[in-house]
Amino acid sequence: MELTVSIHRDELVERCKKGEAASYKELYQRYAKAMFNTCYRILNSIDEAEDVLQESFTEAFKNLHDFEYRTSFGGWLKQICIHRSINQLKKRKFRWEDIETISVYNIAEEDFIDENEIAFKVEHIKKCILSLPDGYRTVLSLYLLEGYDHQEIAEILNVAESTTRTQYMRAKQKLLQLLKEGI
Structure with a gap:
């Protein structure tokens, strides 16, 4: 017996892939608050979290053609936000203790x-x-x-x-x- 997972295509994401400007705004509004909270929890700075949020959405929209539904769009975007937040933290030069x-x-x-x-x-x-x-x-x-x-x-x-x-x-x-x- 084979177990398969079906991730459905998001109509809003598909409209963005086609270049519909209003869809980008709607997609941003759908995810911005949750993604900001993720960035803020890592960075502990409203200004940095807002910057990273904008950079993350810019990256996601720029690379939307590469999004293939291996996960949800929200999961994919969250990964981008987390990685960008971590990179921002690294710029602060804090030291990890091993x-x-x-x-x-x-x-x-x-x-x-x-x-x-x-x-x-x-x-x-x-x-x-x-x-x-x-x-x-x-x-x-x-x-x-x-x-x-x-x-x-x-x-x-x-x-x-x-x-x-x-x-x-x-x-x-x-x-x-x-x-x-x-x-």
Whole structure:
């Protein structure tokens, strides 16, 4: 028994491929907010997120003829947004910490944080996530919010998978610390 997945052609995308100007605007309006949020979660800067969003749509529209429905248009566009956001982060020159190049991290020596005792509030969590260093915030966002696994994140960021796991572990611990401190 063979399992096949059928991805339907999006009429709006097809109209854009034919060059219908109004369709480009409609396609932009359909995806802009979600893509902006993706960019913003990675970059933590409204200005940079807006710039990356515009660059991503420009790239997508320029290469629309190459889009072949191997995935949804939204998934394809999201990949472009994520890659452009990561490239923008790299321009900031932040440093990834690789587990092989740092001293052994002993969680047992750190203060124990009981996750069940922390009262979570959405706005407070967002504020704390945005206050994380770029590397931590990027990995945490890609893993928790975008649904990528560590192998995929490592490929996107061009780092070792152990690095993404370390960044995630530290980001989570730092986030919990910020939440506990009420920052």
